Amino acid sequence: MNSDEAIPTISDAEWEVMKVLWDTPGSNAPEVHARLQDRRTWKIRTVQTLLGRLVQKGALGFEKNGREYLYHPLFDAETCRRAASNSFISRVFDGRLAPFLATFVESTELSAEEIDELKRLLDEGQEK
Amino acid sequence: MNSDEAIPTISDAEWEVMKVLWDTPGSNAPEVHARLQDRRTWKIRTVQTLLGRLVQKGALGFEKNGREYLYHPLFDAETCRRAASNSFISRVFDGRLAPFLATFVESTELSAEEIDELKRLLDEGQEK
DNA sequence: TAAAACTGATTACATTCGTAAACCAAGCCC
DNA sequence: GGGCTTGGTTTACGAATGTAATCAGTTTTA
Numbered sequence: 001m002n003s004d005e006a007i008p009t010i011s012d013a014e015w016e017v018m019k020v021l022w023d024t025p026g027s028n029a030p031e032v033h034a035r036l037q038d039r040r041t042w043k044i045r046t047v048q049t050l051l052g053r054l055v056q057k058g059a060l061g062f063e064k065n066g067r068e069y070l071y072h073p074l075f076d077a078e079t080c081r082r083a084a085s086n087s088f089i090s091r092v093f094d095g096r097l098a099p100f101l102a103t104f105v106e107s108t109e110l111s112a113e114e115i116d117e118l119k120r121l122l123d124e125g126q127e128k
Numbered sequence: 129m130n131s132d133e134a135i136p137t138i139s140d141a142e143w144e145v146m147k148v149l150w151d152t153p154g155s156n157a158p159e160v161h162a163r164l165q166d167r168r169t170w171k172i173r174t175v176q177t178l179l180g181r182l183v184q185k186g187a188l189g190f191e192k193n194g195r196e197y198l199y200h201p202l203f204d205a206e207t208c209r210r211a212a213s214n215s216f217i218s219r220v221f222d223g224r225l226a227p228f229l230a231t232f233v234e235s236t237e238l239s240a241e242e243i244d245e246l247k248r249l250l251d252e253g254q255e256k
Numbered sequence: 257t258a259a260a261a262c263t264g265a266t267t268a269c270a271t272t273c274g275t276a277a278a279c280c281a282a283g284c285c286c
Numbered sequence: 287g288g289g290c291t292t293g294g295t296t297t298a299c300g301a302a303t304g305t306a307a308t309c310a311g312t313t314t315t316a
Contacts (some may be wrong), residue, residue, distance in 0.1 A: 119247060284292095
């Protein structure tokens with residue numbers, strides 16, 4: 001799994017494809033297409049275009065297996081999510097996490113259970 | 129301040145302009161340009177284009193003052209940030225906030241002070 | 257009052273993105 | 287063995303984005 005190279009920028013539509021391949025790496029285009037059925041109404045051509053672009057960007061790799069291509073992520077999900085999060089927080093919240101979290105807390109979009117879970121997470125972080 | 133209408137989608141570059149106008153609403157193009165000097169090397173033409181697009185999108189309004197236009201946001205910052213955050217979290221984290229926060233906690237990108245602040249925020253949310 | 261300076265409007269142009277259709281090669285079916 | 291099916295490659299095309307240059311109107315200035 002690559003970790004040194006610059007993490008490519010992944011577009012909205014491309015995220016869906018990446019998520020499928022993190023879940024089941026080594027899928028070919030029809031398989032990815034099938035696994036997106038419930039969320040997106042994309043034609044298989046659309047999925048192939050996205051796969052091709054992700055390969056070009058260096059986000060995906062593939063091996064040929066006979067005439068089919070088996071795609072797999074070149075970066076793990078954590079790495080990509082972290083990069084996207086940092087970029088988002090810095091763009092919208094000037095890099096400050098607290099105001100971001102405050103947005104959710106104040107708008108009561110969090111259940112009591114979620115709040116507990118988040119507090120537990122923070123506790124764990126503090127112990128390290 | 130508008131709050132009923134659909135919140136427009138604001139692009140990366142446009143966020144910078146919005147942030148200036150939330151800070152000092154009623155600025156004209158040259159003023160916005162000046163306030164961006166430290167962060168961006170945009171020409172004033174670029175800033176004017178962004179202002180125009182934001183007006184078109186319904187994110188900004190303006191009044192004429194003689195020959196100059198004074199721009200002001202039509203949505204408050206909280207509203208826009210919340211919309212952007214929801215969209216981001218649902219795109220990248222399938223709508224679940226905990227994994228997002230875990231990303232930051234695990235990567236030790238948070239100082240002890242920040243963790244304390246976040247916990248305090250969560251406590252406040254819980255009291256409501 | 258004619259030129260200079262300031263401000264906004266219109267037009268431009270290359271990239272990226274969303275969404276494919278068209279085209280082509282390799283197996284498979286009869 | 288010549289289509290039909292399946293899988294991938296190339297090309298397309300409009301909207302959004304980043305980044306302006308040019309044009310035009312107004313006010314100030316020499």
